[in-house]
Amino acid sequence: MSEATRVLVIDDDPKIRTVVRRGLAYEGYRVVEAASGEEGLEKAREHLPDLVVLDIMMPGIDGLEVTRRLRAAGDEVAILMLTARDEVKDRVEGLENGADDYLVKPFSFEELLARVHALLRRRAAPSGEVLRFADLALDVDAREASRAGRTIDLTTTEFSLLLLLLRHPRKVLTRDVIMEHVWSYDFEGESNVLEVYVRYLRNKLEASGEPRLIHTIRGAGYVLKE
Amino acid sequence: MSEATRVLVIDDDPKIRTVVRRGLAYEGYRVVEAASGEEGLEKAREHLPDLVVLDIMMPGIDGLEVTRRLRAAGDEVAILMLTARDEVKDRVEGLENGADDYLVKPFSFEELLARVHALLRRRAAPSGEVLRFADLALDVDAREASRAGRTIDLTTTEFSLLLLLLRHPRKVLTRDVIMEHVWSYDFEGESNVLEVYVRYLRNKLEASGEPRLIHTIRGAGYVLKE
DNA sequence: GGCGACATTCAGCTGGCGTTAAGGTTCGTC
């Protein structure tokens, strides 16, 4: 169990990647690396990180473009941009394109860590958060859901699964991604826990005959949609 | 034991933070600092302070926005706002957004202390304060509870625990938060005092077969809700 | 200093929750 915070580091410079990875891993984050914009976008889709540390200058798809595409895809992940010099132009462009903060190279690891913390704090849990989708609402503070007025008690695992789905509405989440997020499995062995918990949730969410929100995508995973 | 009063100081200026922290700590308050609006919101959630001293002008999420979000989240903590000059506009905006008082920079520490005391007095024990939730009432002055007419005597610890719960209805309070508030533990060792006191409270609150108000959230903590 | 009230610890217990497994059903493919 236990949703470790995930950080994706996209930079073509292996040194930067290594420093950032080691440091953040030591702080307890799960770190994934990508050496290019293309790879970064792929890993973002694959791992659903909470934060992306993103170099602005890269061959191929650069940081600005990565940001643009992530946002265009509806991804609201926190983005921390790394710029080579203090180019106001870069900063402005970056923020305009949807980055949340930026950091000028060279930087000390402590500086980076401070920004990372700040961003995750801002994003991770805006107190009083109530996630909504269609007629479904999830009160994160109270750890309870409600649908069409009716309140629904959730166990820890059910809550964790529904939270993940609600954070990525209309996106197909693969079984692997879900397993990794809700169960922290690198698991080899087969298990059908996920299916069982999808069923539990469906039962609770459709108890009064409401239409299905959690849909199965055969061969892929599950989606939250009407 | 002993519920020390908690003050959260949110200001991007380290000097201000230091002055306020030292001064208030000397007066016996527990002080937590935050250097930004983001961090402030996070610390507020984490420590559940009784009072927030809040700079209005900060990069990122400013004081007005912090106030707005706290209030939006249903947090009724006392808020003392610091404004740079005597800008009537700021003051009005601040109070409109839910601040309780304001103080113009620069200020002497004694001025600050006076406001802090005033706010805490007004809030902590507006004589005759009675907290209510469902059919439960807690008379803070008399230190006694009542449910459905029946009055209930409480010991100090029971009172302290129930008070905390009543100040944050429908919010899941983690065991750590509760321990910190009611027992002031940084405790390492295991202890099940919390469970024992939850039981005492439940026994007293449900003595006539009333429905449960204090609910267990497995792996997390407790909530007050119907 | 002894008594009563309250706080804390302890050890055994319990039930809710997470997991597994076995059989059923649906879907895509040929």
Add this chain to the structure above:
DNA sequence: GACGAACCTTAACGCCAGCTGAATGTCGCC
């Protein structure tokens, strides 16, 4: 329309977080 794979359904099992009751510790007060 038959077959296998992917997914659903139901039930049973076992563990551990939290519950319980009683014993022990601590403090203030007469």
